Amino acid sequence: MDTTKKGSLVVVGTGISVAGQMTIAARSYIENADIVFMGIMNKIGEHVVSNLNPNSISLDDLYKEGKSRALTYTQMADRIVQAVEEGNRVCVAFYGHPGVFVTPSHEAIRRVRELGLDAQMLPGVSAEDCLIADLGIDPSRFGCQSYEATQFLFRDYRIDPHMTQIIWQIGLAGEATLSVLDASHSQSGLAMLADVLGEHYPDDHELIIYEAATLPLCEPRIQKILLCELEHAKPTLISTLVVPSLGMPAYREDRLAKLGLTEEQVIKFRSPTVN
Ligand SMILES: C[S@@+](CC[C@H](N)C(=O)[O-])C[C@H]1O[C@@H](n2cnc3c(N)ncnc32)[C@H](O)[C@@H]1O
Incomplete structure (x- = not known):
């Protein structure tokens, strides 16, 4: 030494x-x-x-x-x-x-x-950064919730379906032993994930299995599937699941009123796509 x-x-x-x-x-x-x-x-x-x-x-x-x-x-x-x-x-x-x-x-x-x-x-470019660029999803648009798939299944998280959901490590969904190194055991986890999401989204809600390109000049994998197909999806260890928002929630008129505002006034100052 x-x-x-x-x-x-x-x-x-x-x-x-x-x-x-x-x-x-x-x-x-x-x-x-x-x-x-x-x-x-x-x-x-x-x-x-x-x-x-x-x-x-x-x-x-x-x-x-x-x-x-x-x-x-x-x-x-x-x-x-x-x-x-x-x-x-x-x-x-x-x-x-x-x-x-x-x-x-x-x-x-x-x-x-x-x-x-x-x-x-030092910060680096994460899979989420690539996802925002490739899918054109701005986290500020609807708000965003981001979780690890197995923790998402095992714990009592509160999903807000108005926000974009980003679910990481779906290739290991439900894998509790931490000792598996391939994505071939995820089917029961994905089935449960579909059930949990089904409490908040319709069966035909479109999801995205996303894989950013790991080499220059290669294309990302952007696979669109319906929620009812999730159970049979074949993610890899680098797949991330995106559940798009159901749309913006309603305004809280009580809070606006406390600030002396009305919904119409607020909408007037927002961009036409954000209401
Ligand atoms: C251990 S984490 C590492 C994340 C990495 N540190 C980052 O900054 O993106 C592994 C998980 O990240 C996500 N991930 C890794 N590579 C990815 C890629 N090329 N495209 C999309 N998601 C990816 C997947 O959800 C994967 O299961």
Whole structure:
């Protein structure tokens, strides 16, 4: 261990399409790090990062079929923190945004800060950012609720069908063991998801199974299905489900009245598409 050097940690995102969405700041931290750990899940992305810094090590070897991902994430954080403790300037590159649905990034930053050392996260282009661009959905239009599929099923969330619903990890919907690494076990979870959504939306409500392109020049997957077809959908591990809004809720006239406003006055100041 080099006790003269003070270790530090920067966690960056590579974007979903690594060869085009990596920020200039992320690239610079990757290039200048003593060691780079990669959680990119994609060989081409790993190649791009390794070209920027030859001392790049994949974290993917820690995933094993039948092994709990909770343990894998702890081991990833252990590796990262150990390299920082050894005095290295460590950069960790996760695909997408490194803070969106990524447990070990937050965990490693927390532990490094507890050691009194510097740790920071840089934002990246997440799957949700790509979704907004590819599907033309502005989260401000109807409001937006965003959840992890299994938590959505297991917990008593309150859906507001007036808002856009973004449901992540539908390829692992209902998978409680955290030890499955493919999307072939999601059917019973999807059937339950369809039931839950069916409490709020008609059977013929159109949903979108979305996959952002992971390579430049490739097209995203934008598969439109009806709610009644969801049970038989075949998502992958990179699929995200979008449930479009049923439309804006009614105005709360009591609140407008407290502000001395009427519905007509408010509509006059809004754009013609937002009422
Ligand atoms: C562990 S999370 C990682 C998210 C990632 N950190 C991000 O910023 O988008 C994995 C989930 O993200 C979503 N996801 C990952 N890649 C995607 C892609 N190319 N298109 C759409 N959704 C994607 C899926 O819901 C997937 O199950």
